[in-house]
Amino acid sequence: MPNQNGRVFGLTFLCPILDDETLQISHDLQIRNYLATLPTDERSPFALAPGTHVARLVVMDDVIYVGMPAHEEHVKSKYLIFETNTDADLPGYLRALVDVVPQHIDAVWSHCTGYPGTADFDKLLAYMKACQIPTTFFFAAVNDKSLPQTLLALQAKRAVAEFVVEHQGMPSAQLQREFLDFYQSLQSLPYPAPGGKLPRRVIKTGGHNE
Protein backbone atom coordinates (compact mmCIF):
# COMPACT_ATOMS: atom_id res chain seq x y z
CA MET A 1 0.00 0.00 0.00
CA PRO A 2 1.53 3.34 -0.91
CA ASN A 3 2.12 5.80 1.89
CA GLN A 4 2.26 3.02 4.48
CA ASN A 5 4.59 0.23 5.51
CA GLY A 6 3.29 -1.81 8.44
CA ARG A 7 2.30 0.70 11.10
CA VAL A 8 4.42 3.55 9.73
CA PHE A 9 3.14 6.15 7.28
CA GLY A 10 5.38 7.74 4.67
CA LEU A 11 3.74 11.00 3.65
CA THR A 12 5.11 13.13 0.80
CA PHE A 13 3.98 16.62 -0.13
CA LEU A 14 4.96 18.93 -2.97
CA CYS A 15 3.78 22.49 -2.25
CA PRO A 16 4.29 25.18 -4.91
CA ILE A 17 6.00 28.26 -3.53
CA LEU A 18 4.73 31.76 -4.23
CA ASP A 19 6.62 33.68 -6.86
CA ASP A 20 6.67 37.45 -6.41
CA GLU A 21 9.41 39.27 -8.30
CA THR A 22 8.66 42.52 -6.45
CA LEU A 23 9.92 41.15 -3.15
CA GLN A 24 13.43 41.94 -2.03
CA ILE A 25 13.63 38.54 -0.37
CA SER A 26 11.85 35.88 -2.36
CA HIS A 27 9.40 33.50 -0.72
CA ASP A 28 11.67 30.49 -1.19
CA LEU A 29 14.51 32.33 0.50
CA GLN A 30 12.22 33.35 3.34
CA ILE A 31 11.34 29.70 3.85
CA ARG A 32 15.03 28.79 3.90
CA ASN A 33 15.80 31.59 6.33
CA TYR A 34 13.07 30.46 8.69
CA LEU A 35 14.06 26.81 8.51
CA ALA A 36 17.64 27.78 9.33
CA THR A 37 16.43 29.18 12.65
CA LEU A 38 14.37 26.16 13.66
CA PRO A 39 15.98 23.81 16.17
CA THR A 40 16.36 20.19 15.05
CA ASP A 41 16.61 18.67 18.50
CA GLU A 42 14.04 18.18 21.27
CA ARG A 43 12.89 21.78 20.70
CA SER A 44 11.94 21.06 17.09
CA PRO A 45 8.26 21.51 16.17
CA PHE A 46 8.31 17.86 15.09
CA ALA A 47 9.54 16.85 18.54
CA LEU A 48 6.91 18.91 20.31
CA ALA A 49 4.05 17.51 18.24
CA PRO A 50 3.63 13.74 18.57
CA GLY A 51 4.25 11.03 16.04
CA THR A 52 7.20 12.03 13.84
CA HIS A 53 10.03 9.53 13.50
CA VAL A 54 11.96 11.39 10.80
CA ALA A 55 10.99 14.43 8.72
CA ARG A 56 12.58 16.79 6.25
CA LEU A 57 11.73 20.00 4.50
CA VAL A 58 13.42 20.78 1.20
CA VAL A 59 13.08 23.76 -1.11
CA MET A 60 13.37 22.34 -4.61
CA ASP A 61 14.53 25.11 -6.92
CA ASP A 62 14.23 23.16 -10.15
CA VAL A 63 14.40 19.74 -11.73
CA ILE A 64 17.84 18.57 -12.74
CA TYR A 65 19.25 18.34 -16.23
CA VAL A 66 21.29 15.15 -16.57
CA GLY A 67 22.94 16.03 -19.87
CA MET A 68 22.63 15.13 -23.53
CA PRO A 69 20.81 13.40 -25.10
CA ALA A 70 18.24 14.16 -22.37
CA HIS A 71 16.14 17.25 -22.97
CA GLU A 72 16.77 20.25 -20.69
CA GLU A 73 13.66 21.60 -19.04
CA HIS A 74 12.70 23.66 -16.01
CA VAL A 75 9.77 23.92 -13.67
CA LYS A 76 7.91 27.22 -13.52
CA SER A 77 7.50 27.20 -9.73
CA LYS A 78 9.78 26.28 -6.91
CA TYR A 79 8.39 23.65 -4.59
CA LEU A 80 8.53 22.97 -0.87
CA ILE A 81 8.94 19.25 -0.34
CA PHE A 82 7.75 17.87 2.99
CA GLU A 83 8.69 14.24 3.54
CA THR A 84 7.74 12.66 6.84
CA ASN A 85 7.69 9.21 8.46
CA THR A 86 4.98 9.10 11.09
CA ASP A 87 2.73 7.00 13.30
CA ALA A 88 -0.45 8.57 11.95
CA ASP A 89 -2.11 9.05 8.60
CA LEU A 90 -2.54 12.54 7.16
CA PRO A 91 -5.62 13.77 9.07
CA GLY A 92 -4.34 12.56 12.44
CA TYR A 93 -0.80 13.78 11.85
CA LEU A 94 -1.88 17.17 10.59
CA ARG A 95 -4.24 17.61 13.52
CA ALA A 96 -1.36 16.96 15.94
CA LEU A 97 0.86 19.53 14.20
CA VAL A 98 -1.90 22.13 14.11
CA ASP A 99 -2.82 21.62 17.75
CA VAL A 100 0.74 21.96 19.03
CA VAL A 101 2.82 24.05 16.61
CA PRO A 102 0.47 26.06 14.35
CA GLN A 103 2.78 29.07 14.39
CA HIS A 104 5.57 27.13 12.70
CA ILE A 105 3.22 25.62 10.12
CA ASP A 106 1.98 29.10 9.27
CA ALA A 107 5.47 30.59 9.22
CA VAL A 108 6.68 28.08 6.63
CA TRP A 109 3.61 27.42 4.51
CA SER A 110 2.42 31.01 4.32
CA HIS A 111 4.98 31.30 1.50
CA CYS A 112 3.22 28.61 -0.51
CA THR A 113 0.57 29.08 -3.18
CA GLY A 114 -2.99 28.49 -2.00
CA TYR A 115 -2.09 27.94 1.64
CA PRO A 116 -5.23 28.61 3.72
CA GLY A 117 -3.66 28.85 7.19
CA THR A 118 -4.15 26.66 10.24
CA ALA A 119 -7.29 28.39 11.51
CA ASP A 120 -9.63 26.27 9.37
CA PHE A 121 -8.55 22.65 9.69
CA ASP A 122 -10.81 21.33 6.95
CA LYS A 123 -9.39 23.80 4.44
CA LEU A 124 -5.87 23.00 5.57
CA LEU A 125 -6.49 19.28 5.19
CA ALA A 126 -7.89 19.83 1.70
CA TYR A 127 -4.82 21.89 0.83
CA MET A 128 -2.40 19.23 2.08
CA LYS A 129 -4.32 16.53 0.19
CA ALA A 130 -3.99 18.63 -2.96
CA CYS A 131 -0.23 18.82 -2.36
CA GLN A 132 0.18 15.17 -1.40
CA ILE A 133 1.97 12.90 -3.85
CA PRO A 134 1.33 9.17 -3.29
CA THR A 135 4.50 7.45 -2.15
CA THR A 136 5.17 4.83 -4.81
CA PHE A 137 7.39 2.56 -2.73
CA PHE A 138 8.08 2.99 0.96
CA PHE A 139 10.68 1.08 2.98
CA ALA A 140 10.95 1.13 6.77
CA ALA A 141 13.59 -0.85 8.65
CA VAL A 142 11.32 -1.14 11.69
CA ASN A 143 7.72 -0.86 10.61
CA ASP A 144 5.75 -2.29 13.51
CA LYS A 145 6.71 0.00 16.39
CA SER A 146 5.41 3.45 17.20
CA LEU A 147 7.60 6.38 18.13
CA PRO A 148 6.89 6.05 21.89
CA GLN A 149 7.67 2.34 21.72
CA THR A 150 10.97 3.06 19.97
CA LEU A 151 12.04 5.77 22.41
CA LEU A 152 11.10 3.63 25.42
CA ALA A 153 12.95 0.65 23.94
CA LEU A 154 16.12 2.73 23.46
CA GLN A 155 15.83 3.90 27.05
CA ALA A 156 15.30 0.34 28.28
CA LYS A 157 18.25 -0.97 26.25
CA ARG A 158 20.61 1.43 27.97
CA ALA A 159 19.17 0.70 31.41
CA VAL A 160 19.36 -3.07 30.88
CA ALA A 161 23.00 -2.82 29.79
CA GLU A 162 23.87 -1.00 33.00
CA PHE A 163 21.88 -3.47 35.11
CA VAL A 164 23.58 -6.47 33.52
CA VAL A 165 27.04 -5.00 34.13
CA GLU A 166 26.32 -4.10 37.73
CA HIS A 167 24.71 -7.43 38.67
CA GLN A 168 27.20 -9.95 37.37
CA GLY A 169 27.81 -12.89 39.70
CA MET A 170 25.07 -11.88 42.14
CA PRO A 171 23.29 -14.56 44.22
CA SER A 172 19.99 -15.51 42.63
CA ALA A 173 17.68 -14.28 45.41
CA GLN A 174 19.34 -10.88 45.53
CA LEU A 175 19.41 -10.71 41.73
CA GLN A 176 15.69 -11.43 41.60
CA ARG A 177 14.87 -8.75 44.20
CA GLU A 178 17.01 -6.15 42.49
CA PHE A 179 15.63 -7.01 39.08
CA LEU A 180 12.08 -6.44 40.32
CA ASP A 181 13.12 -3.08 41.77
CA PHE A 182 14.90 -2.21 38.53
CA TYR A 183 11.91 -3.09 36.38
CA GLN A 184 9.58 -1.06 38.55
CA SER A 185 11.86 1.96 38.45
CA LEU A 186 12.19 1.61 34.67
CA GLN A 187 8.41 1.85 34.31
CA SER A 188 8.39 5.11 36.24
CA LEU A 189 11.12 6.83 34.25
CA PRO A 190 9.91 9.90 32.38
CA TYR A 191 9.08 9.48 28.70
CA PRO A 192 12.26 10.25 26.71
CA ALA A 193 12.16 13.52 24.80
CA PRO A 194 11.98 12.95 21.02
CA GLY A 195 14.88 14.51 19.16
CA GLY A 196 17.09 14.62 22.22
CA LYS A 197 20.44 13.09 22.96
CA LEU A 198 20.55 9.83 24.85
CA PRO A 199 22.41 9.91 28.17
CA ARG A 200 25.91 8.52 27.91
CA ARG A 201 26.83 5.31 29.65
CA VAL A 202 30.04 5.33 31.62
CA ILE A 203 31.95 2.49 30.01
CA LYS A 204 35.31 1.38 31.26
CA THR A 205 36.94 -1.09 28.94
CA GLY A 206 40.05 -1.80 30.99
CA GLY A 207 42.35 -1.22 28.05
CA HIS A 208 46.03 -0.63 28.70
CA ASN A 209 45.70 3.11 28.09
CA GLU A 210 43.26 3.52 31.00
Added chain:
Amino acid sequence: MSNINGKLYAMNAITPMKPWKTWLLRAIFFLLDHIKSKQQDLINLSFIQFARWVIIPRNRFPSLSSTQRQESLTYDYLLFFSNFNGTWNQYIDAFSAVLSDGLNLIWRWSEKFPGAVPVTGFKEYIARVQFDTDYYYTAYPEATANDTKAAHIVQGALTTLAAHAATQTPEQFQAAYLQFLLTVQAHLGDTGNAPAVF
Protein backbone atom coordinates in the same frame (compact mmCIF):
# COMPACT_ATOMS: atom_id res chain seq x y z
CA MET B 1 20.69 23.64 6.53
CA SER B 2 22.23 20.21 6.77
CA ASN B 3 21.79 16.79 5.27
CA ILE B 4 22.88 15.30 8.58
CA ASN B 5 21.19 15.00 11.95
CA GLY B 6 23.03 12.85 14.47
CA LYS B 7 23.78 9.56 12.78
CA LEU B 8 21.24 10.01 10.02
CA TYR B 9 21.90 11.35 6.53
CA ALA B 10 19.09 12.70 4.37
CA MET B 11 19.55 12.14 0.66
CA ASN B 12 17.24 13.69 -1.93
CA ALA B 13 17.53 12.84 -5.60
CA ILE B 14 15.43 13.59 -8.66
CA THR B 15 15.75 11.93 -12.06
CA PRO B 16 13.79 12.42 -15.29
CA MET B 17 11.98 9.55 -16.97
CA LYS B 18 10.23 9.33 -20.31
CA PRO B 19 6.53 8.97 -19.45
CA TRP B 20 6.08 5.62 -21.20
CA LYS B 21 8.72 4.10 -18.90
CA THR B 22 6.93 5.23 -15.73
CA TRP B 23 4.38 2.44 -15.93
CA LEU B 24 7.12 -0.18 -16.11
CA LEU B 25 8.65 1.25 -12.96
CA ARG B 26 5.29 1.29 -11.18
CA ALA B 27 4.90 -2.39 -11.99
CA ILE B 28 8.37 -3.10 -10.63
CA PHE B 29 7.62 -1.26 -7.39
CA PHE B 30 4.34 -3.13 -7.10
CA LEU B 31 6.18 -6.43 -7.30
CA LEU B 32 8.85 -5.27 -4.85
CA ASP B 33 6.16 -4.26 -2.40
CA HIS B 34 4.34 -7.57 -2.62
CA ILE B 35 7.28 -9.98 -2.90
CA LYS B 36 8.97 -9.30 0.43
CA SER B 37 11.87 -11.63 -0.30
CA LYS B 38 13.00 -9.14 -2.94
CA GLN B 39 13.62 -6.65 -0.14
CA GLN B 40 15.83 -8.99 1.88
CA ASP B 41 19.17 -7.55 0.73
CA LEU B 42 17.95 -4.06 1.61
CA ILE B 43 16.82 -5.31 5.03
CA ASN B 44 20.11 -7.13 5.63
CA LEU B 45 22.24 -4.06 4.85
CA SER B 46 20.52 -2.61 7.91
CA PHE B 47 21.71 0.97 7.56
CA ILE B 48 18.59 2.56 6.12
CA GLN B 49 15.91 3.65 8.56
CA PHE B 50 13.39 4.87 5.99
CA ALA B 51 13.53 5.21 2.23
CA ARG B 52 10.98 6.00 -0.43
CA TRP B 53 10.58 6.48 -4.11
CA VAL B 54 7.92 8.85 -5.42
CA ILE B 55 6.90 9.10 -9.07
CA ILE B 56 5.56 12.49 -10.12
CA PRO B 57 3.89 12.38 -13.51
CA ARG B 58 4.68 15.44 -15.61
CA ASN B 59 1.09 16.68 -15.40
CA ARG B 60 0.70 16.03 -11.66
CA PHE B 61 2.83 18.75 -10.17
CA PRO B 62 0.33 20.41 -7.79
CA SER B 63 -1.41 23.46 -9.24
CA LEU B 64 -3.26 25.35 -6.55
CA SER B 65 -4.07 28.73 -8.01
CA SER B 66 -5.09 30.28 -11.30
CA THR B 67 -2.20 32.68 -10.86
CA GLN B 68 0.33 29.85 -10.59
CA ARG B 69 2.09 29.20 -13.88
CA GLN B 70 1.22 25.74 -15.16
CA GLU B 71 4.03 23.27 -15.65
CA SER B 72 4.75 22.08 -19.16
CA LEU B 73 7.17 19.22 -18.84
CA THR B 74 8.45 16.50 -21.12
CA TYR B 75 9.48 14.04 -18.44
CA ASP B 76 7.93 12.36 -15.46
CA TYR B 77 10.19 12.57 -12.41
CA LEU B 78 11.35 10.00 -9.92
CA LEU B 79 12.07 11.40 -6.47
CA PHE B 80 14.15 9.38 -4.03
CA PHE B 81 14.40 10.13 -0.32
CA SER B 82 16.64 8.10 1.94
CA ASN B 83 17.49 8.27 5.64
CA PHE B 84 20.61 6.23 6.21
CA ASN B 85 23.52 5.73 8.61
CA GLY B 86 27.12 6.24 7.61
CA THR B 87 28.73 8.51 5.08
CA TRP B 88 27.59 9.27 1.56
CA ASN B 89 30.48 7.25 0.13
CA GLN B 90 29.83 4.26 2.36
CA TYR B 91 26.18 4.33 1.35
CA ILE B 92 26.77 4.45 -2.39
CA ASP B 93 29.59 1.89 -2.16
CA ALA B 94 27.36 -0.55 -0.26
CA PHE B 95 24.48 -0.05 -2.66
CA SER B 96 26.73 -0.61 -5.64
CA ALA B 97 28.35 -3.69 -4.13
CA VAL B 98 25.23 -5.39 -2.75
CA LEU B 99 22.14 -4.02 -4.48
CA SER B 100 23.33 -3.24 -8.02
CA ASP B 101 20.69 -5.45 -9.65
CA GLY B 102 17.90 -3.81 -7.67
CA LEU B 103 19.22 -0.31 -8.30
CA ASN B 104 19.53 -0.97 -12.00
CA LEU B 105 15.98 -2.28 -12.05
CA ILE B 106 14.70 0.94 -10.49
CA TRP B 107 16.88 3.58 -12.10
CA ARG B 108 17.50 2.17 -15.59
CA TRP B 109 14.31 3.97 -16.65
CA SER B 110 15.80 7.34 -15.67
CA GLU B 111 17.60 9.33 -18.32
CA LYS B 112 21.39 8.91 -18.52
CA PHE B 113 21.57 6.42 -15.65
CA PRO B 114 24.97 4.75 -16.10
CA GLY B 115 24.28 1.65 -14.03
CA ALA B 116 25.24 0.94 -10.42
CA VAL B 117 28.50 -0.75 -11.45
CA PRO B 118 31.18 0.50 -11.84
CA VAL B 119 30.67 2.70 -8.82
CA THR B 120 32.55 5.81 -10.02
CA GLY B 121 30.05 6.63 -12.73
CA PHE B 122 27.23 5.79 -10.37
CA LYS B 123 28.56 8.22 -7.76
CA GLU B 124 28.95 10.96 -10.39
CA TYR B 125 25.34 10.45 -11.42
CA ILE B 126 24.03 10.53 -7.85
CA ALA B 127 26.04 13.68 -7.14
CA ARG B 128 24.46 15.32 -10.20
CA VAL B 129 20.88 14.42 -9.35
CA GLN B 130 21.09 14.98 -5.59
CA PHE B 131 19.89 18.20 -3.94
CA ASP B 132 20.33 19.34 -0.37
CA THR B 133 17.96 19.29 2.61
CA ASP B 134 16.91 22.54 4.24
CA TYR B 135 15.58 21.11 7.48
CA TYR B 136 16.10 17.64 8.90
CA TYR B 137 14.63 16.18 12.06
CA THR B 138 14.89 12.75 13.64
CA ALA B 139 13.34 11.66 16.91
CA TYR B 140 16.34 9.45 17.77
CA PRO B 141 19.41 11.13 16.28
CA GLU B 142 21.96 8.98 18.03
CA ALA B 143 20.36 5.63 17.24
CA THR B 144 21.21 3.84 14.03
CA ALA B 145 18.90 1.35 12.36
CA ASN B 146 20.74 -1.43 14.17
CA ASP B 147 20.36 0.38 17.49
CA THR B 148 16.59 0.62 17.11
CA LYS B 149 16.31 -3.03 16.07
CA ALA B 150 18.47 -4.05 19.03
CA ALA B 151 16.40 -1.92 21.38
CA HIS B 152 13.20 -3.67 20.37
CA ILE B 153 14.82 -7.07 20.85
CA VAL B 154 15.95 -6.09 24.35
CA GLN B 155 12.57 -4.58 25.21
CA GLY B 156 10.75 -7.70 24.10
CA ALA B 157 13.03 -10.01 26.07
CA LEU B 158 12.81 -7.76 29.13
CA THR B 159 9.01 -7.81 29.07
CA THR B 160 9.03 -11.59 28.82
CA LEU B 161 11.46 -11.91 31.73
CA ALA B 162 9.48 -9.50 33.89
CA ALA B 163 6.17 -11.24 33.22
CA HIS B 164 6.95 -14.11 35.60
CA ALA B 165 9.83 -12.73 37.67
CA ALA B 166 7.75 -11.98 40.75
CA THR B 167 6.25 -15.47 41.05
CA GLN B 168 9.36 -17.56 40.32
CA THR B 169 11.66 -19.11 42.86
CA PRO B 170 15.15 -17.56 42.88
CA GLU B 171 16.49 -20.61 41.06
CA GLN B 172 13.79 -20.39 38.39
CA PHE B 173 14.47 -16.69 37.99
CA GLN B 174 18.21 -17.36 37.70
CA ALA B 175 17.57 -19.80 34.84
CA ALA B 176 15.18 -17.38 33.13
CA TYR B 177 17.67 -14.54 33.57
CA LEU B 178 20.40 -16.62 31.92
CA GLN B 179 18.12 -17.21 28.92
CA PHE B 180 17.40 -13.49 28.87
CA LEU B 181 21.13 -12.73 28.77
CA LEU B 182 21.67 -15.14 25.92
CA THR B 183 18.94 -13.35 23.98
CA VAL B 184 20.11 -9.79 24.58
CA GLN B 185 23.88 -10.06 24.96
CA ALA B 186 24.57 -9.12 21.33
CA HIS B 187 22.21 -6.14 21.52
CA LEU B 188 23.41 -4.12 24.50
CA GLY B 189 26.04 -1.94 22.83
CA ASP B 190 25.90 1.77 23.64
CA THR B 191 24.71 4.01 20.83
CA GLY B 192 27.79 6.15 21.20
CA ASN B 193 28.35 9.66 19.87
CA ALA B 194 27.15 10.91 16.55
CA PRO B 195 29.86 12.15 14.18
CA ALA B 196 30.77 15.83 14.47
CA VAL B 197 29.61 17.84 11.47
CA PHE B 198 31.55 20.96 10.52
